[in-house]
Amino acid sequence: MGKSTGFLEYERKTGPVSAPGERIKNFRDFHGTLSEEQQRLQGARCMECGVPFCQAGVMIAGMASGCPLHNLVPEINDLVYRGNWEQAYIRLSKTHCFPEFTSRVCPALCEAACTCGLHGEPVSTKENEKAVIEYAFSKGLVKADSPRVRTGKTVAVIGSGPAGLAAALLLNRRGHSVTVYERSDRPGGLLRYGIPNMKLEKGIIDRRIRLMEEAGVRFECGVDVGRNLPGKELLKKYDRILLAGGASNPRDIEVPGRDAKGIYFAVDFLKNVTKTLLDSNFKEIPYYLARGKKVLVIGGGDTGNDCVGTVIRLGAASVAQLEMMPKAPAGRMANNPWPEWPKVLKTDYGQEEAIDRFGHDPRIYQTTVTEFLKNKKGDICGAKTVQLAPVRDEKTGRMRMEPVPGTEKEIPADLVLIAAGFLGSESYSAETFGVKLDGRTNVETAPGSYCTENTRIFTAGDMHRGQSLVVWAIAEGTEAAARIDESLMGYTGL
Known part of the structure; x- marks a missing residue:
């Protein structure tokens, strides 16, 4: 090699x-x-x-x-x-x-x-x-890949994120008739509205969707299964159902002042920006969302970084990004040997841009919000914070972050974006099909399985495993497609 x-x-x-x-x-x-x-x-x-x-x-x-x-x-x-x-x-x-x-x-x-x-x-x-x-x-090597023979079997895929798209592509290639239901106005799920355009240009998604449609996959957008389309209707129409709606229930920050105007979940904010760009064919930039504002991003992960990069492009006056955990080391520690995932400091594109624009890294480590501050109009004007320190739990042996008395501060903010992760799937999408959620609010299956207690209903992606990476969602969609195919045909060619 x-x-x-x-x-x-x-x-x-x-x-x-x-x-x-x-x-x-x-x-x-x-x-x-x-x-x-x-x-x-x-x-x-x-x-x-x-x-x-x-x-x-x-x-x-x-x-x-x-x-x-x-x-x-x-x-x-x-x-x-x-x-x-x-x-x-x-x-x-x-x-x-x-x-x-x-x-x-x-x-x-x-x-x-x-x-x-x-x-x-x-x-x-x-x-x-x-x-x-x-x-x-x-070179035209990526083709629609339409099946030569149809099996006569039908599958509904709920959610058009990476897991749903992967399953739809493979099940259609196998010969099953696949319809993908998406509650947003365009297909793509997380890829479309959870990831900013500068990180994944949406024409890349459209290019693939066109090929899938040409191959026979049907996309029904603007359909929120469980709200404007009951699950029982789909169970009458389709042989199998795949729930791939993602971990779309954002974790909130429940502190005093949370009702202040100007506080948004990151996923909603990023979607608003991308939708404005797409609807106007990039002729309208929603500067009004952040221009001249002091922005506070709560969360140090990829989504938090995407928020930093986005508000800088929208003309933010300043950006601070809170991270609960300690700053990671520059290189691998002895207790984190290869080939484990390297737990090292990563300065992503958004942070690089903040350093260039404002002269310093926006991240503030080991810090959390204790209260949001409002002005007389009810608008957000700042946040009270406290530093955190790692403390080992005597019973479990695990480390947890505890507030340090006397470290309280106030951070000015005109716009707050909560990027604190997700708690799992939204319950209504499971309830409409009568399937259970586990303790982490993921759709319940047996260990290692993608099938729910209803043998006609499967699940994959973040809705199955919890918040994770795009590559894991694709892997889950791929495996779930094989299991669905096997249940329909008695064996699988996937």
Whole structure:
């Protein structure tokens, strides 16, 4: 595989990225690409290690190591090195429905588990995959893939996020008639409205949706199953149902002053921005949402970072981002060895832009809000905060963050965005089908299963496993499709 000495001869190199001061002027993708020759050299760095953890997709110490899709990473990298792009696409498509999505938004579990990363820089597998899929699209290799024969079986997929799309694509390819129901005005779910356009341009989603429609998948948008369409109607119409509505119940901050005007859940705010851009074909930028405002983002994860990058593009006067946990170390600690997921400091694009725009990192670690402050009009004008310290629970042995007396402060804020994660699925979408939720408010199934207590109803993605990554949602949708196919046909060809 690859060039046996490639990892010694060539340094890791990734595509050019626009400077923060330039990219914040619009909502377009700011990542460039390497030349074909340079990309091939990156493929050459794959070292044909004996145990390729990059494609393992196993859980180690409670964290994923390697790609849960089990992409044939060394084989794909070898084909990139040899310039055999068509075969690289064929290899990649054996395990992956949507590399055009993950090559843009995935944190690259494959690279974190790369053997080259043990003592140096990992192979740039994520960009290699992006180069492969974009070559395939440019050469017309990605086709509608309509089934030759229909089985006569029908499946309804509830939710058009990555899990629902993956299942729909595969079940339709198998020959089943698939209809996807989406409550928003456009398909894509989290991909469409949960991820900003500069991170995943929506034309990338539209390109794939068009191919799926051409292949026979039907999309019904603006249909909120459980509210304006009862589940019993779908059970009459379809042989199988897949619940893939995501973990769409945001975690709130229940403190005094929460009723102040100007406090929004991050997912609602990001959707509002993206919908305005799409509805106006990018001619209208909703500057009114953040221009000149002091913005407080609560949550230090990917969504919090997306909020930081978004409000900077909307002209925010300042941005502060609260993170409950301590600041991560710059490098791996002894108790976090390879190939575990590296628990190290990550400064993402939004934070980079804040540093460039305001001169400092927006993150404030080990801090939480104790009260929101309102002015006489009821508008948000600030927040009281307190520092936190890790304390070990004597009974469980686990660490928890406790307030430190005497560390209270006030932070001015005209706009607050809550990006504190999700509590699971929204109950009505399960109730309409009469299926149970577990203690984490995910749809209940037997361990390792995607089937609910009703053998005609399945679930996948965040609605099944809780809030997770796009790549895990695709993996879940892929596996659920095989289980649905098996239940319909007695065996599965997926």
